[in-house]
Amino acid sequence: MSGLTLVDAANVLAAQPFSRLLGTRMVRFDDSGASLELDLRDDLRQQFGFAHGGVIAYLVDNVLTFAGGAVLGPKVLTAGYTIDLLAPASGPLLLAEGSVVGRSGRRAVCRAEIFNVADGEKLLCATAQGSIALAGSKAERS
Incomplete structure (x- = not known):
C-alpha cells in the first residue's frame, strides 16, 4: 500500500x-x-x-488514477483507459468505484465502474479499465 490515507487522497482531489x-x-480510499x-x-x-459523456470520462480517469495511487503512491498519471457506456445516467448522484486489478513494476492495471444512484438504488452506467503509471518517466524528464 502507498501509505496514503483517505484524508491524503481527499486533499489531492481538493488540489485539482x-x-x-x-x-x-x-468517499473511499484504501x-x-x-x-x-x-x-x-x-x-x-x-x-x-443525461450525464454528459465527458463527465463519465472524468470520473473514470480520476477514480482509476486514485485506485492506482493506492498501490503506486501519490505521483501517478493515467497512461490510458477504455470505457464502455452501458446505460445513461440521470442522477441525482454519480458514484465512481475504482479497484486495482494488478500491479507490475511502475504500472497498475485498474478497473472502474460508474453508477447512477437514485432512491437508494445503484444502476451500472459504465465500466472501464485503465493503466496507471508512476510519474517521472524518461520521457517526462526530457
Whole structure:
C-alpha cells in the first residue's frame, strides 16, 4: 500500500481545480482502491438530460488514477483507459468505484465502474479499465 490515507487522497482531489469546479467528493480510499461521488447538476448534462459523456470520462480517469495511487503512491498519471457506456445516467448522484486489478513494476492495471444512484438504488452506467503509471518517466524528464 502507498501509505496514503483517505484524508491524503481527499486533499489531492481538493488540489485539482477541475474537481473542485465539479464538486467531486472522495468517499473511499484504501489499499483496494477508491470511490468518488458527484452530484449530477443540470450544467453537467447533455441535451437529453443525461450525464454528459465527458463527465463519465472524468470520473473514470480520476477514480482509476486514485485506485492506482493506492498501490503506486501519490505521483501517478493515467497512461490510458477504455470505457464502455452501458446505460445513461440521470442522477441525482454519480458514484465512481475504482479497484486495482494488478500491479507490475511502475504500472497498475485498474478497473472502474460508474453508477447512477437514485432512491437508494445503484444502476451500472459504465465500466472501464485503465493503466496507471508512476510519474517521472524518461520521457517526462526530457
